[in-house]
Amino acid sequence: METSTLSREERRSRSRPKRPFLHRPPVVAAIFLLPFLVLFGIFRVWAVGYAVVLSFQDIEGVGVSDWTGFDNYRRLLSDSTFFLALRNTALYTLGTLLILIPLPFVLAAVLRSKLVARPVMFRSVFFLPVLTSLVVVGVIFSLLLTTHGLLNSFLGLFGLPQQGWLETRHLAIPAMIIMATWRWTGINIIYFTTGLSNIPNELYESASVDGAGALRKFWYLSVPLSKPIILFVTILTIFGGFQLFVEPLILWGTGGGPGQGGLSVVMHLYRTAFTSFQLGYASAIGVVLALMIIVLSLVVLKLFGFFKKD
Amino acid sequence: MGLSSVLILGLAFATACGGDDGGNPSGDSGQGGGEGQDIELEFWTFVDAHTDFMQARADEFNAQNDEYNIVLDASVADFEEMHDRLLVAMQTGAGAPDIVDIEIQRFATFLRGEVPLHPLTDIVDNHRDQLVEERTAPYRADGVEYGIDYHLGTWVMYYNNEILEEAGVDVDDIVSWDDYIEAGKQVVANTDAWMAPVETTDRFSVIGLMLQNGGGTYDENNELILDSQENIDALQLIADMVHEHEIATVSAGGQVHDEAFYQAMNAGEYASVWMPQWFVTRFWDFMPETEGHILIRPLPEFEPGGFISTMGGGTGTAITKQIDDDKLDAAKQFLEFAKLSYDAQVALWTELGFDPFRNDVYEDEALLEADPWFGGEQVMTNLEGMFDRLAPEYTGPRYPEAILQLRDVVAYDVIEQGADPGEALRKAAEEVRSIDD
Numbered sequence: 001m002e003t004s005t006l007s008r009e010e011r012r013s014r015s016r017p018k019r020p021f022l023h024r025p026p027v028v029a030a031i032f033l034l035p036f037l038v039l040f041g042i043f044r045v046w047a048v049g050y051a052v053v054l055s056f057q058d059i060e061g062v063g064v065s066d067w068t069g070f071d072n073y074r075r076l077l078s079d080s081t082f083f084l085a086l087r088n089t090a091l092y093t094l095g096t097l098l099i100l101i102p103l104p105f106v107l108a109a110v111l112r113s114k115l116v117a118r119p120v121m122f123r124s125v126f127f128l129p130v131l132t133s134l135v136v137v138g139v140i141f142s143l144l145l146t147t148h149g150l151l152n153s154f155l156g157l158f159g160l161p162q163q164g165w166l167e168t169r170h171l172a173i174p175a176m177i178i179m180a181t182w183r184w185t186g187i188n189i190i191y192f193t194t195g196l197s198n199i200p201n202e203l204y205e206s207a208s209v210d211g212a213g214a215l216r217k218f219w220y221l222s223v224p225l226s227k228p229i230i231l232f233v234t235i236l237t238i239f240g241g242f243q244l245f246v247e248p249l250i251l252w253g254t255g256g257g258p259g260q261g262g263l264s265v266v267m268h269l270y271r272t273a274f275t276s277f278q279l280g281y282a283s284a285i286g287v288v289l290a291l292m293i294i295v296l297s298l299v300v301l302k303l304f305g306f307f308k309k310d
Numbered sequence: 311m312g313l314s315s316v317l318i319l320g321l322a323f324a325t326a327c328g329g330d331d332g333g334n335p336s337g338d339s340g341q342g343g344g345e346g347q348d349i350e351l352e353f354w355t356f357v358d359a360h361t362d363f364m365q366a367r368a369d370e371f372n373a374q375n376d377e378y379n380i381v382l383d384a385s386v387a388d389f390e391e392m393h394d395r396l397l398v399a400m401q402t403g404a405g406a407p408d409i410v411d412i413e414i415q416r417f418a419t420f421l422r423g424e425v426p427l428h429p430l431t432d433i434v435d436n437h438r439d440q441l442v443e444e445r446t447a448p449y450r451a452d453g454v455e456y457g458i459d460y461h462l463g464t465w466v467m468y469y470n471n472e473i474l475e476e477a478g479v480d481v482d483d484i485v486s487w488d489d490y491i492e493a494g495k496q497v498v499a500n501t502d503a504w505m506a507p508v509e510t511t512d513r514f515s516v517i518g519l520m521l522q523n524g525g526g527t528y529d530e531n532n533e534l535i536l537d538s539q540e541n542i543d544a545l546q547l548i549a550d551m552v553h554e555h556e557i558a559t560v561s562a563g564g565q566v567h568d569e570a571f572y573q574a575m576n577a578g579e580y581a582s583v584w585m586p587q588w589f590v591t592r593f594w595d596f597m598p599e600t601e602g603h604i605l606i607r608p609l610p611e612f613e614p615g616g617f618i619s620t621m622g623g624g625t626g627t628a629i630t631k632q633i634d635d636d637k638l639d640a641a642k643q644f645l646e647f648a649k650l651s652y653d654a655q656v657a658l659w660t661e662l663g664f665d666p667f668r669n670d671v672y673e674d675e676a677l678l679e680a681d682p683w684f685g686g687e688q689v690m691t692n693l694e695g696m697f698d699r700l701a702p703e704y705t706g707p708r709y710p711e712a713i714l715q716l717r718d719v720v721a722y723d724v725i726e727q728g729a730d731p732g733e734a735l736r737k738a739a740e741e742v743r744s745i746d747d
């Protein structure tokens with residue numbers, strides 16, 4: 001039997017015309033992947049690797065570089081501006097975590113319920129800020145947050161005093177969180193909507209039969225069953241928070257905000273690299289920031305039980 | 311972003327690849343009209359008006375010069391973007407323009423290490439006798455000039471005379487800072503206005519008076535003097551105006567380049583503001599309600615016979631070392647013509663509204679005209695009267711960092727938080743010095 005099978009295989013292979021080299025599946029796959037791999041190799045792998053190399057050098061001035069070992073990292077430990085920026089960044093990240101997880105989650109749940117007519121329209125409206133150009137965002141928020149701006153007018157309706165959102169140190173982080181909330185709520189709603197739509201309807205129906213109300217169903221079904229997507233959005237928010245750059249740039253340029261209240265780690269990195277032209281030290285800041293993000297993400301994954309075996 | 315440092319290297323690569331002007335080109339390519347050899351010069355700037363100014367000079371140069379015909383390929387980009395791209399192009403050794411505008415705050419960055427700019431001392435020397443010498447200092451390293459400015463930037467006091475008159479103050483009675491404080495008390499008592507706004511998120515309010523008092527960031531020997539007694543005294547004066555005499559307040563918007571400030575000035579909320587001469591363009595463009603009411607005067611003096619002005623801001627035009635050797639002579643001839651010739655310096659006023667830094671042009675008819683916007687006075691002639699009492703500004707290797715300290719930390723801590731000026735300046739100086747420790 002085996003002999004006859006082999007001979008059939010042999011016959012089949014002889015009758016099939018041989019594919020040209022460029023048409024072979026592995027070759028085709030490699031060709032299609034090549035543009036991505038080249039770009040990824042140059043702009044990610046090589047760039048990141050080179051940044052690590054730079055972080056061990058002292059580069060100040062064009063064409064001047066010295067190997068200085070861990071000097072840049074030692075300097076980081078005594079850089080009070082770095083720690084101030086780190087504190088600002090951590091507070092901002094915490095603020096965004098406290099708002100950009102629960103708020104979009106509740107909004108996503110409400111938009112999925114039958115309470116809202118035209119949910120697609122609302123979802124689109126919430127999503128629009130994500131698509132808005134940064135120039136427009138800058139104009140909107142300068143109108144919104146200035147002393148005579150819309151936000152202060154709104155506060156005035158409740159008899160609250162005007163705030164110098166863009167000129168007061170302790171209001172710099174809240175101002176950036178307000179901006180982040182406006183920009184990123186929509187995209188998080190989309191993530192959570194996707195997660196919620198994966199929960200089988202039968203579960204909600206059974207809960208209804210058992211007499212559970214909307215709030216109980218939300219708390220005991222939607223929340224726990226959305227854990228993977230909540231974890232995903234939490235990690236993304238941490239990434240976004242520690243990479244804070246655009247918000248302070250729009251609000252204060254590269255100035256760091258009132259009394260450096262809006263100075264983020266990436267802004268400090270940027271200023272070190274370009275205003276001070278200390279590329280080696282800036283690279284060290286970048287490496288440390290990346291390590292911090294990785295460690296923090298691993299901690300969050302651990303807390304969510306990501307590494308537990310089911 | 312994965313590793314944040316990708317930002318640096320991504321930009322480096324993008325610039326090294328060249329060609330793309332980042333979506334911000336003005337497309338202002340000049341057409342040579344002269345008989346000479348066509349020389350195409352790529353010019354980067356961050357100010358729209360500078361491209362028009364340089365293009366007009368190129369046209370004039372071509373009409374007068376038989377040797378070269380300059381074809382200016384000018385492009386404008388955002389301030390930070392242009393300087394960042396330039397820095398990366400210099401570092402990578404490719405992609406830099408032939409001629410470039412570098413703002414004073416960023417200029418020192420390019421003077422570290424191997425200076426990637428061509429010395430311009432020879433063309434400055436051709437005119438040195440006619441120049442207000444102090445203006446070449448910010449762009450000089452080891453006695454060599456690398457940039458030529460667009461203006462002198464004479465620091466003046468802009469008074470809203472309508473408010474002063476309402477308060478019963480004669481502007482010409484203000485000679486010293488004590489007089490200014492007394493006038494301010496009258497303004498606050500008799501009108502709804504403050505005497506002055508003070509910046510907390512920019513540097514001009516504080517560095518102006520520091521320089522006027524003989525301080526600043528660096529001295530002529532390249533020593534950092536951020537915590538000098540002159541600076542402390544000047545900052546103390548500003549702090550006293552805010553906290554003790556209560557005649558000055560934090561500027562609307564935190565700085566005088568903010569829409570909120572322009573609105574407040576238009577609404578008559580400030581009786582004066584101290585800023586360099588080029589701030590006249592902000593009055594023209596953004597504060598139309600003040601037309602006819604603003605009078606320009608020297609800064610009040612700290613001591614009799616002392617400085618009554620200094621210089622503020624600035625942009626040095628430089629020639630990069632990436633220029634082709636066969637273009638260098640033409641570029642230098644053109645830059646000398648465009649920035650230092652008599653007619654070009656007159657054009658600085660007539661086309662850009664800036665105060666020239668060549669002494670002899672102040673007798674030109676165009677600069678003698680009375681200015682209805684500013685009380686019908688001969689503003690330029692009045693400025694010239696201040697030149698012999700003008701405090702110089704020196705920059706040094708950590709000038710950008712010193713400026714960041716002033717605008718981000720010192721101004722806010724002293725004016726908004728009531729910190730001790732001496733303590734704040736000592737801390738700032740320590741921070742700057744620690745970079746090189």
